[in-house]
Amino acid sequence: MYQYIKGALKEVTPLYIIVETGGIGYIVHVPNPFRFESMTGSELTIFTELIVREDSHTLYGFKDMPEKELFQSLLKVTGIGPKSAMAILATSTPDGVISAIENENYAFMQKFPGVGKKTASQIILDLKGRLTQSGDPPQAVTESGNYEHFISEALLALEALGYSKRELTRIEKHLETVEINSVDEAVKAGLKFLVQ
Known part of the structure; x- marks a missing residue:
């Protein structure tokens, strides 16, 4: 429904970020909210996916399209829900996750909450050879603090x-x-x- 939201980053919490645009503050669940912490108060574009359930409407956000596309691919795997997909994406770049899938790194995949041996095998079976790596280097964020x-x-x-x-x-x-x-x-x- 929403491809992206462009607005001011108002707040970063352990669970989500709040992006304000047009006088509305959107709660956006992201894989690692603190990667956005240095951008608080700045304008950003966040790619989004709206997941509608019987009891909730949840907006998930991603820093770029490759991350969003990997999330969408993970959701197609039996046994993987949004929370498990977000935990997997929080580990590294999409390229890092894709590399683990391509190299059949079962141990890596099983370390995530809700991902056991059977689900890890299903992820690799369903997605190996079907994902594209961007080749972009991982982006580092530095800031001062306690x-x-x-x-x-x-x-x-x-x-x-x-x-x-x-x-x-x-x-x-x-x-x-x-x-x-x-x-x-x-x-x-x-x-x-x-x-x-």
Whole structure:
């Protein structure tokens, strides 16, 4: 229904961002909200997908079309819903996820909430050879701030993606050993520890 929304980024939370356009603030669920944190107050274009359920209308957002297209592809796999697809997309770039699928990295796919052995196999079976990599290098976001804040906000974001308190407690000490300059970097580092 909506291809994209162009407006001002008003707020970033562990679960979603709020984009205001035409006097309306849209709640947009994104794979990793903190990748947008440095853009708060700025205008941005976010590609969207509206998922309508009997009890909800949820707007999902993506930084570019390749990310949106990968989300749409993941939803076609039996056993994958929006929450699982968002958790997978939060790990890295679309190219990184596609590479894991193309290389039949079952262990990588099984580390996500709601993705077991059967679902991981289904993702690879359904999507291998059907996805296109962009070849774009991953984009890094840097910002200054409080180190402990980065880690605590990242843990909230990972919990929102469906990881358990036990899993997050396990990786918290690992996060304290790596150099982190933003919440986005902390989320990415945490996801790497979780999928190892």
